[in-house]
Amino acid sequence: MAGFKGQAEYSVDSKGRVAVPAKMRSVLKPEAKSTFTLTRGFEKCIFGYPQDRWEEMEDDMSTLNTYVTKSRDFIRGILMWAEEVSLDGQGRIGLPKPLIEFADIKDRALIIGALDHIEIWNPEHFEAYLKSQEVDYQTLAESVMGRE
Amino acid sequence: MAGFKGQAEYSVDSKGRVAVPAKMRSVLKPEAKSTFTLTRGFEKCIFGYPQDRWEEMEDDMSTLNTYVTKSRDFIRGILMWAEEVSLDGQGRIGLPKPLIEFADIKDRALIIGALDHIEIWNPEHFEAYLKSQEVDYQTLAESVMGRE
DNA sequence: CCTTCGGTGGGGAATTGTGGGGAAAATTCC
DNA sequence: GGAATTTTCCCCACAATTCCCCACCGAAGG
Incomplete structure (x- = not known):
């Protein structure tokens, strides 16, 4: 299963639209129906899941026990920001206002896969x-993948 | 499984293209579909994985738990630099701009298998x-391979 | 000496990113 | 309830980049 990769810096126009890089669009499966669900990231950014993947995540969430306060808080935390957006004819998506504010997006956006x-x-x-990373990339790679 | 080996120094043209040495091309399996996925190296260079090998690596990454911050940092660190490139009719690949900057490639490139x-x-x-290596090659070999 | 293979360079066409205009829908105000 | 205003969505047009193809040149091998 090929995943999203790469980086691109694009402009955000006055209507809050950004282009999704062609390389990332081409990864979308037909099941995703050219649709992403955007939500807040764990860092100060926006996460965009293709529709098919998002549905899996909803399934995962629905297995959580909602009598547990923490689970409820988590579900609320993700879903209150979530919104479905579709690609327009030019391969762009419109960013919802709350997410623009959350990620503090101005006139330029960096999109990474x-x-x-x-x-x-x-x-x-x-x-x-990047600067706030405590460990450098080599050390990180070794600690995450370097177990034998 | 035959692996990549050897070295060659080639020119990088104004469009950022480099030839892949014929000896390395001949190692590519049909499954790789004449395609490499390039990404940043652990050192100041570009790594290029043949497509079949790269897919294995993506599979490994997809087993990581992305709710763990370190795992996310690592995946971001690799994938933001990753890009698929295919050999053109002349056996060349085009180097993505971000990677050219990262590895500080100018008009000549050294390719190592x-x-x-x-x-x-x-x-x-x-x-x-090479000069910055703390230990010499003999010592290195002994510490990596010399345990019995 | 001729042929084949491997590396280098450039030109044209298709794709991709960017900006803006106008119709439909939703919202607000009277 | 209706009209005016704003917002959202969809489409068209331009410009830059990327990709693909063709041509050349030198070296190696028969």
């Missing part, structure tokens, strides 16, 4: 995120 | 890398 989802960042905030 | 992937270096940076 992350396997099962895409991420939309304010380029400056992404820069800051 | 490294078993399951190829590496593309700025020849000068490779020289510097």
